[in-house]
Amino acid sequence: MEHVALFSGMGGFIKATDSLGFNTCWANEIDEACCDVLRLNFPNTKVSQSPIEEICKEDLKNLPDEIDLLTAGFPCQSFSVAGGATGFEDDRGKLFFEISRIISQMKSPPKVVLLENVPNIKIFDQGAWLKVILNEMRFAGYWVKESHAAILSAAKVAGSPQIRERLFIVCCHKNNFKSNPFNFSAIQPNRLSNVFDIIDRTSQKENDYYLPDDSKYFSMISDIAGEERSKKLFQIRRTVARACADGVCPTLTANMGDGGHNVPFVFDNFGLRRLTENECMKLQGFEPKSFIWPPNTRKKVKLKMIGNAINVHLVKKIVKEIKTQLLNCEIEDDRRKYYKMALPA
Numbered sequence: 590m591e592h593v594a595l596f597s598g599m600g601g602f603i604k605a606t607d608s609l610g611f612n613t614c615w616a617n618e619i620d621e622a623c624c625d626v627l628r629l630n631f632p633n634t635k636v637s638q639s640p641i642e643e644i645c646k647e648d649l650k651n652l653p654d655e656i657d658l659l660t661a662g663f664p665c666q667s668f669s670v671a672g673g674a675t676g677f678e679d680d681r682g683k684l685f686f687e688i689s690r691i692i693s694q695m696k697s698p699p700k701v702v703l704l705e706n707v708p709n710i711k712i713f714d715q716g717a718w719l720k721v722i723l724n725e726m727r728f729a730g731y732w733v734k735e736s737h738a739a740i741l742s743a744a745k746v747a748g749s750p751q752i753r754e755r756l757f758i759v760c761c762h763k764n765n766f767k768s769n770p771f772n773f774s775a776i777q778p779n780r781l782s783n784v785f786d787i788i789d790r791t792s793q794k795e796n797d798y799y800l801p802d803d804s805k806y807f808s809m810i811s812d813i814a815g816e817e818r819s820k821k822l823f824q825i826r827r828t829v830a831r832a833c834a835d836g837v838c839p840t841l842t843a844n845m846g847d848g849g850h851n852v853p854f855v856f857d858n859f860g861l862r863r864l865t866e867n868e869c870m871k872l873q874g875f876e877p878k879s880f881i882w883p884p885n886t887r888k889k890v891k892l893k894m895i896g897n898a899i900n901v902h903l904v905k906k907i908v909k910e911i912k913t914q915l916l917n918c919e920i921e922d923d924r925r926k927y928y929k930m931a932l933p934a
């Protein structure tokens with residue numbers, strides 16, 4: 590099964606789909622450091638570093654004739670409250686429309702498209718942004734309605750101990766399906782694992798992870814930590830220290846790359862420290878032992894990419910269901926190029 594990834598970042602969608610037997614034939618991403626990471630970790634994928642706005646038919650001519658799945662976690666800043674909620678007014682928000690433009694330039698439209706972004710798209714102005722997205726995808730030839738746009742939690746669905754909710758939208762193309770039968774509620778949730786299964790408090794980390802006892806952030810966190818310090822993670826939000834719910838990590842964000850205080854903190858046997866890059870990767874569902882960073886990649890660059898990524902465990906749950914409910918159901922009947930699930934009983 591062939592997969593194309595747009596806005597690929599450090600390859601969260603590629604990691605998830607590859608592990609489910611897809612071949613990611615082509616990926617696009619503007620950021621050079623991300624492209625280096627993609628090329629090292631996914632040597633079978635052709636990585637294009639052009640701005641998506643500049644991709645044309647010629648760039649796509651060597652793609653396989655049939656693409657089963659296209660994924661796109663398009664830039665979210667303009668759709669989030671923290672980013673000012675400027676939506677499609679903002680140039681970053683307008684990048685969404687590049688997805689349908691790219692599809693129109695492909696030899697044939699991908700059978701299934703999986704979109705990902707922040708939940709606010711479904712919430713803001715009673716779902717006005719979501720309506721724009723659904724209409725655009727319908728115009729591109731896809732079956733999709735509101736029930737195919739679900740907000741899923743990495744903790745509740747994938748059992749990954751991070752508070753991370755994301756909006757996922759599954760679209761099925763009319764060339765291949767008679768309707769969109771995708772049903773998010775068929776996804777079976779995993780049991781929630783504890784954040785301390787991932788965070789190791791018994792081995793000492795490098796010095797620069799620890800807050801000096803006389804630092805401002807050490808005092809702010811120590812003041813609120815109390816007796817519960819061994820059960821929780823902590824974070825600094827603007828000028829306030831906050832304790833997280835027991836056993837889970839707060840949402841990891843791209844801001845982690847802007848400075849150490851944006852990374853969650855933990856009390857370990859040696860002091861109060863930031864989570865390491867490897868711990869953050871695991872919280873996003875990446876396995877550090879099988880992931881290659883280009884030599885000399887700075888910690889802040891890694892943290893930004895990790896914070897921007899999707900949770901791989903969560904995407905695996907969705908893509909597995911896309912395979913089962915949609916792509917594995919092709920019927921061997923040339924006269925009817927539809928999928929079994931989409932046919933009336």
Ligand SMILES: C[S@@+](CC[C@H](N)C(=O)[O-])C[C@H]1O[C@@H](n2cnc3c(N)ncnc32)[C@H](O)[C@@H]1O
Nearest residue numbers: 596597598599600601619620640641662898899
């Ligand atoms: C939310 S991140 C996607 C992260 C990805 N899903 C992952 O798992 O790592 C959005 C990505 O879009 C990329 N991007 C932003 N503007 C772009 C453009 N004009 N062309 C191509 N990629 C762009 C950013 O560099 C960023 O990596």
